[in-house]
Amino acid sequence: MTTFADPSTFPSVFEAPVPATTDETPAETSAEAPTKTFAELGLAPELVRVLSREGINAPFEIQAATIPDALAGRDVLGRGQTGSGKTLAFGLPLLARVAQGGRAKPHHPKALIMVPTRELAMQVADALQPLGRSVGVFLKTAVGGVPYDRQMDALRRGVEVIVATPGRLGDLIERGACNLDEVEVTVLDEADQMADMGFLPEVTELLAKTPEHAQRLLFSATLDGDVDTLVKRFMHDPVTHSTDPSEASVSTMDHHLLLIPPQEKFPITAAIANRSGKTIVFARTQMGVDRLVEQLRQVGVRAGALHGGKTQRVRTRTLAEFKEGRTNVLVATDVAARGIHVDGISLVVHVDPPKDPKDYLHRAGRTARAGESGGVVTLVLPKQRRSTQAMMGKAGVAPAEVRVRLGDEKLAEVTGAREPSGVPVVEEPEPRRERGDRPRGRFGDRPQRSYGDRPQRTFSDRPRRDRAEGDRPQRPVEDRPLADRPRNGERTGGFRRDSGQRNDRREGTGGRYGARPARTY
Known part of the structure; x- marks a missing residue:
């Protein structure tokens, strides 16, 4: 295995x-x-x-x-x-x-x-x-x-x-x-x-x-x-x-426990997410991830959501945007985090502190990869302080505890936080794939014949049916007698009187099956 x-x-x-x-x-x-x-x-x-x-x-x-x-x-x-x-x-x-x-x-x-x-x-x-x-x-x-x-x-x-x-x-x-x-x-x-x-x-x-x-x-x-x-x-x-697991998980990264007031949790999160550099933010649930991404976009932070509820196509696109730098912030759940291997992530933020020390180490492992340095920040409310300290102790991590509020210099010093612009991020539609980018079939690229290359047949070169009398000349419209045609009230056959008896019959035309009675109305 x-x-x-x-x-x-x-x-x-x-x-x-x-x-x-x-x-x-x-x-x-x-x-x-x-x-x-x-x-x-x-x-x-x-x-x-x-x-x-x-x-x-x-x-x-x-x-x-x-x-x-x-x-x-x-x-x-x-x-x-x-x-x-x-x-x-x-x-x-x-x-x-x-x-x-x-x-x-x-x-x-x-x-x-x-x-x-x-x-x-x-x-x-x-x-x-x-x-x-x-x-x-x-x-x-x-x-x-x-x-x-x-x-x-x-x-x-x-x-x-x-x-x-x-x-x-x-x-x-x-x-x-x-x-x-x-x-x-x-x-x-x-x-x-x-x-x-x-x-x-x-x-x-x-x-x-x-x-x-x-x-x-x-x-x-x-x-x-x-x-x-x-x-x-x-x-x-x-x-x-x-x-050495201790060397791989601790010494190459800085761990901080940020003690924050409950009413400032989102503003502080938004300020941290607006920092320069690639940042991963972890939330506990899929709904929490989607809600946080929507809130961040509303205040001007370009963020993407990654969790198991997304389709594979969306997950692949979101991860590609994060890798390429089109999105600097990735908000994810624990399950999705275990497949994220992106170079250059300089900060990991735990918006919801994990309960399992293994989850903490897996989250933290997204930064400080291959001997590089990185930072790990955990946002802790007063009621979460004791349980979070115990969890991090089991993980073998001794974080530096810092009590911060929105706008503190210490917050900017530890995380690089800065105030968001407040201008909502407009979702850009996914560009349509050009025809030339589409995958070809097993026989490779075949030249497509345009309409201009196709030979155009004219009426004159179409074969005519054999007629005994040959090709009949078409009678001009002005030569057709119109005035002598019977009008609505002047029909000579096929209608019924009030008695229901047929008044008159038109003579049959005498087709190949012989004379047929005229069609009634």
Whole structure:
């Protein structure tokens, strides 16, 4: 089982294995070795060249530690916080192994990557697709919120690696579109989050459908509780590598607890959201996210909403706008947050403090990625102070407490808050896609014949029917006698008198069937 992490930067230290203390506890490594390159870790030259083009020349600690064992075919447990480089840690050895086995059969992928959210699945696929193309490995995502047709068609043609969420993968298996009996490598990314989200029964069922002795890579921020259950059931003599969780989650970011008066919660939130730089704001519910975004737009803050109630098309567009800088503020729920891997986020704001320390760390992990610095701010009302302090203590965080009010210099110093413009943001309609941007069919681009290129037939070149009398000249309109036609009151046949008896009959015209009585009115 394995997981994916963010592939952005890569300083690394190779970790040497330490003997296990008990038979049931996997061997865990500690990091104290000279830095190695990706080539020295045993990766194929094609993969190394693609990494070099992307500016990735040195592996991160978790990558340097896990890649050699994964290339050797061992089951691997990787523990590291968000942004530690887990995506390439399992993605590179997976691609290297799958590339050695040739093309996949229809409906039978050779590798499986399971992730908790659609956004994470798409970002994992985006990170690995350029690498996969270099070694002839085709990847496909299988997530909810999008039609089945393309996913089923790709599986029918043959997909080496499928990146999927548990729910959609189960649906594809039930429809007969996917079979896991030839999977060689299985990865669980963010395994602890999948357990927290209630996916453990589905994950267990899907893992049971993979071959018993297939390689399994599992990456997670924590390796306890439900994750430990998966390890004991499905992994064989795994080796464990971990980064220092305290260093990854605390020292690279500043934590502040802002004690605020209840009546100023939204004005303070709006001032913080109006800061320069990318900001993620977390709310507890989907309704709370939508309401907060609407309020922020009313005061002039351009914000986007991201939660599970949005369609996949809207979620993808909102996340793209945030990445590209068209929207500086993203308001999200916890579930959606677990798929957000965006570089350059400088501040995380908890409008609603989480109750679970894991949720706090997952939220905070959106900033200070890959060793960069970032800030985490939690807005706390007087009645929330004690419970929030206890939660953060369990998370291993010691925040600086600051009592602030709207307009305080300390608020601007900690968060960069500034007063919004007050001019409502006008929702811009989504631009229509040009015809040239539409995907073409399987036969490529075909030239379209314009109307001016088509030969125009005139009446003169149409074939005429054979007539015994030839072509009759058309009689001009002015030659037609009009005055001699019977008028309404002068009809000579076909009408009835009051007695109901027919007064007169028009003579039949004598067609091919003989004389017919005149039509009555």
